[in-house]
Amino acid sequence: GAGVSQSPRYKVAKRGQDVALRCDPISGHVSLFWYQQALGQGPEFLTYFQNEAQLDKSGLPSDRFFAERPEGSVSTLKIQRTQQEDSAVYLCASSSPIPGAYNEQFFGPGTRLTVL
């Protein structure tokens, strides 16, 4: 079956450009997460949605980072005025919270962003 998909897989931006990264979660999954993974590090949490509601955005590193999920399915992570330190792999994950059950997160392949 279809897993989590992300596009583009690779993005090169010049410093100062705005970028938009897309995530298509598994159909029917209520929860959606964004993580940032710098080279050689583990993923770091950015933000979390339950349906269209952004319930936790404590991991967003600055106000240049903005995420939305307007219809509770596809999500977009936008980075304004990109900086070199934004270069990383951006991972999206989804899960379907089932009461009383373990809800593993299913990850997409990530978008590798390189800011020149």
Add this chain to the structure above:
Amino acid sequence: DAKTTQPNSMESNEEEPVHLPCNHSTISGTDYIHWYRQLPSQGPEYVIHGLTSNVNNRMASLAIAEDRKSSTLILHRATLRDAAVYYCILRDLGRTALIFGKGTTLSVSS
């Protein structure tokens, strides 16, 4: 969040068992122990989780110390496809996000 400590790297030979340790001495009573792995150029994938009792699934086994201050992920017969970074994560069920450390990079030789 409670912290986990894992070795940076481990090596194994194909077809041999692999024991990946994780120390979590500050674990709280409501923390579950989760393992995810990340194959090269892919997103992380779930491996196994447990609370107090040892757990088995088709991918691996999880052995949890009686005091819960450490655990071991066991791959019974390593294959080349098991070469990945393995992350040990503590998470209270009331928390949604996963907090990853640096993990253990497992190399498997033929």
